[in-house]
Amino acid sequence: MSPSLAPGSLFTLYGERMAASMDQAGSFPLPTTLAGTKVLVNAVEAPLLYVSETQINGQVPYGIATGRGGFIVRTGVGLTDSIPVDLLETAPELFLFGDDQAIALNSDFTLNTPDNPAEQGSKVSVFFSGQGPVDPPVASGRPAPFSPLSHVVDAPGAEVGDVDAKVFFMGLTPGFAGLAQADLEVPTGLFRQLPIRLSIGGVESGKLGFISVKE
Numbered sequence: 001m002s003p004s005l006a007p008g009s010l011f012t013l014y015g016e017r018m019a020a021s022m023d024q025a026g027s028f029p030l031p032t033t034l035a036g037t038k039v040l041v042n043a044v045e046a047p048l049l050y051v052s053e054t055q056i057n058g059q060v061p062y063g064i065a066t067g068r069g070g071f072i073v074r075t076g077v078g079l080t081d082s083i084p085v086d087l088l089e090t091a092p093e094l095f096l097f098g099d100d101q102a103i104a105l106n107s108d109f110t111l112n113t114p115d116n117p118a119e120q121g122s123k124v125s126v127f128f129s130g131q132g133p134v135d136p137p138v139a140s141g142r143p144a145p146f147s148p149l150s151h152v153v154d155a156p157g158a159e160v161g162d163v164d165a166k167v168f169f170m171g172l173t174p175g176f177a178g179l180a181q182a183d184l185e186v187p188t189g190l191f192r193q194l195p196i197r198l199s200i201g202g203v204e205s206g207k208l209g210f211i212s213v214k215e
Contacts, residue, residue, distance in 0.1 A: 004206070006091040008140070009060045010049075010129040010178040011071075013039070013083065018073055019051035030059065030141035030177055038074040042087075046071075047141030047177065059178040060087070061140045090132035090154055090200040092180075094209040102196055102209030103127045117212035120188045123168060124211060126158075128198060131180040134171055144172030144179075154201025156182065160211065161194035163187045170200070191215040 005011060023035040030047035032038060039046040039056060042064050050057040056073065066089055070082035095103040104112040104126040107119070118124050133153040136145070144150045151171035158165040166185035173179040182198055191213045198205045 004086045004088050004091040004130075005060050006088050006130045006132040007060055007062045007064055007066075008131060008134070008138075008178055009091060009093075011046075011058055011060055013056040013058075013071060013073065014054060015073070015080070017053060017077070018056055018075065019053055020076060022050075022052040024050040028141065028143050028177065029139070032141075036076045040072045040074060041085075042069045049177075059140060062137070063140070088132075088203065090152075090203045091130035092128050092198045092200050092203065092205040093130050094196070094198065094205050094207055095127045095129070096207060096209050100208065100210050102211050104196075104211050112211050114193070114212045117191075117214045118186050119214055120186055120191060122186050124184055124186055126182045126184060126196060126198070126209075126211070127173065128180050128182065128205065129178060130200075130205075131171065132200060138172060138177075141177055143175050143177050146174040149174065152180075152200050154203075157199040157202075158182055158184050159195075159197045160184060160187055161190040161213075163190065165196075170198070186211075186213055 019035040019037040032045035034051040046058045048058040069087045073080040107122045134150040156170035168183040170182045193210045
């Protein structure tokens with residue numbers, strides 16, 4: 001089964017001899033070549049964040065057609081075979097750490113962990129990618145603006161602990177390329193490790209993540 005990504009999503013590729021050396025982007029707009037390596041998504045050069053011999057981090061370019069697609073890595077010694085991917089209009093995926101903890105900030109901007117849980121009824125910011133179209137639009141490889149905020153076009157939704165959660169904002173994280181966040185209200189009456197799921201335009205996030213909430 002091929003992975004699903006949306007235009008504007010962040011991606012990671014793993015392999016061997018993917019770059020001549022380690023290199024990372026130092027400014028915006030993100031470059032399309034690092035250490036002699038390019039990544040083509042449906043023949044369009046992708047903005048790159050990081051490359052090494054075994055890993056590439058980048059952004060799926062905006063404007064490419066949805067449907068069946070593929071990645072090709074081009075280095076100084078040649079091209080890889082096409083790596084298949086399904087390109088969807090939206091394909092939200094939570095960023096996780098550890099086994100299944102969602103990368104989220106509590107209302108005081110500290111990292112949400114089991115040792116630092118959120119208050120019931122407070123706001124948390126959960127980070128993800130695959131947001132799809134946004135308004136105002138942001139060019140590939142460019143950082144999202146601080147004002148006005150760039151929000152998702154399709155209807156946002158969220159569940160925390162299998163309960164619908166209020167969404168204050170869902171869109172691109174200001175100052176970053178391809179990174180998105182959902183600012184949510186933690187439901188009251190629920191606590192400890194709670195599953196969280198996002199949706200955009202009815203498309204739900206695939207991987208299930210958890211946030212920690214005080215009793």
